[in-house]
Amino acid sequence: AQSVAQPEDQVNVAEGNPLTVKCTYSVSGNPYLFWYVQYPNRGLQFLLKYITGDNLVKGSYGFEAEFNKSQTSFHLKKPSALVSDSALYFCAVRGRKESNDYKLSFGAGTTVTVRA
């Protein structure tokens, strides 16, 4: 079985400060990992993914994520947050052994609020 935990319901930061959204995962074997962002009244938008290779993955809107196999984590980061980054963020995982299934397991989401 595959699962994702996002330990923080909410993250609050000041504009210009670094932003980190935490995610840990559980899968059989190696994972495919994804981050999505959801703005109000919109669907989930893909931000970035980890498949293989470099542990630091760069994505849209200046976001990056660091894959840590030993800690089974995939934290989302942005060096300098903007007010417009305020949104709901989801981490998702798919195990390679389950790859034929194509289903993603999503975390509960973390609401990010960036104050001006």
Add this chain to the structure above:
Amino acid sequence: DARVTQTPRHKVTEMGQEVTMRCQPILGHNTVFWYRQTMMQGLELLAYFRNRAPLDDSGMPKDRFSAEMPDATLATLKIQPSEPRDSAVYFCASGLAGQTDQPQHFGDGTRLSIL
């Protein structure tokens, strides 16, 4: 930009009425997912299809919900009869099976309110 299109965007109806939500997946995508999002339960997978055939609908209440893909360009989710507890945002997502390292692409959802 290719997009998943969902209609209607909003639906308000009375308890007991039939509700039909529609989804047009991205052209060429052969896997379609239906999700439900609520404050209490978060994002739940209801059902998904590959090549128009249902692969898993274990997340869906069978007595009132049904999901179909009449053709490759249309997926439908029906609720009959609807109940207030069905109020939620319903999302459709599509992808290309075989490209398992690729993300699913989501529509903007149908916001359903059952009075």
